[in-house]
Amino acid sequence: MIPGLSGDLVTQVFLLVATLLMVLAVAVFYRAVKGPTTQDRVLAVNVLGTNTVVVLALLAEGLGEPSLLDIALVYALLNFLMAVAISKFTVERGGVL
Amino acid sequence: MTELFAAALFVFVLVTALATAALRDVLGVVVVFAAYSLGTALFYAFLLAPDVAMTEAAIGAGVTTLLLLLTLAKTVRPTPDQWLERPNLPALAVFGALFVVLVATVVEFPAVGEPGVMWDNPGVTQYYIENAYEDTGVENAVTAVLAGYRGFDTFGEAVVVFSAGIASLIVLRQVVFTRE
Numbered sequence: 001m002i003p004g005l006s007g008d009l010v011t012q013v014f015l016l017v018a019t020l021l022m023v024l025a026v027a028v029f030y031r032a033v034k035g036p037t038t039q040d041r042v043l044a045v046n047v048l049g050t051n052t053v054v055v056l057a058l059l060a061e062g063l064g065e066p067s068l069l070d071i072a073l074v075y076a077l078l079n080f081l082m083a084v085a086i087s088k089f090t091v092e093r094g095g096v097l
Numbered sequence: 098m099t100e101l102f103a104a105a106l107f108v109f110v111l112v113t114a115l116a117t118a119a120l121r122d123v124l125g126v127v128v129v130f131a132a133y134s135l136g137t138a139l140f141y142a143f144l145l146a147p148d149v150a151m152t153e154a155a156i157g158a159g160v161t162t163l164l165l166l167l168t169l170a171k172t173v174r175p176t177p178d179q180w181l182e183r184p185n186l187p188a189l190a191v192f193g194a195l196f197v198v199l200v201a202t203v204v205e206f207p208a209v210g211e212p213g214v215m216w217d218n219p220g221v222t223q224y225y226i227e228n229a230y231e232d233t234g235v236e237n238a239v240t241a242v243l244a245g246y247r248g249f250d251t252f253g254e255a256v257v258v259f260s261a262g263i264a265s266l267i268v269l270r271q272v273v274f275t276r277e
Binding site: 012015016018019022023025026029032033035038041042044045048049052055056059062063065067068070071074075078079081082085086089 | 098099101102105106108109112113116120122124125127128129131132135138139142143145147150151154155158159162163166169170
């Protein structure tokens with residue numbers, strides 16, 4: 001907790017920032033839908049994955065649930081998988097794993 | 098503030114789901130579906146089901162994309178002739194009917210976290226709430242029911258999933274062998 005601020009206000013700020021990031025996620029998602037290349041889409045979803053990690057961390061503080069941090073860690077660890085798989089898929093056709 | 102966040106999350110999940118249904122390019126759908134999975138995992142986390150959110154994280158971010166890409170690699174990817182799928186009117190009608198039924202059901206549900214509501218079976222629910230920690234030593238009551246009270250059931254599910262994984266590994270390996 002930040003000293004000099006009431007805990008309730010800080011919680012509200014965490015939730016507000018999480019909400020704003022969710023609104024921005026819709027804007028990022030526009031690039032994933034519009035493309036035009038697959039690389040654009042993969043990059044957009046990668047940004048969304050990082051966004052999800054941050055939102056989960058903010059929710060853990062905002063909702064008072066530290067167990068959500070574990071999920072954020074799992075996402076931070078797994079986020080690169082799709083980018084690697086699709087890159088291999090486009091460079092060498094058929095090689096995904 | 099939590100309601101505002103829920104609204105933003107709801108809009109995101111709705112947009113991603115619509116995009117997954119409407120996009121024409123198959124590879125694009127695989128990528129967009131990963132974004133939808135991110136949204137649903139956030140929903141599980143927001144509704145305080147961390148175990149389900151963890152599963153969705155592992156499945157959605159890792160396994161589903163890999164499986165779909167493997168399928169695309171083993172089959173053919175049709176070149177998209179247009180950006181968006183043309184809507185199928187009979188399917189839309191069926192979906193509309195299902196939507197009306199689901200909304201009519203959901204409206205009848207008690208609100209999430211509403212005190213004093215014992216869903217469906219009051220006696221059993223009360224027993225789990227009171228005794229789950231002493232019986233199993235697990236803090237989360239949902240996890241206690243899943244892994245403690247109905248542990249054999251979950252074990253059976255795990256066996257099914259494990260054998261399905263082994264079977265798909267055998268199939269994938271066979272395709273590789275025939276190509277060489």
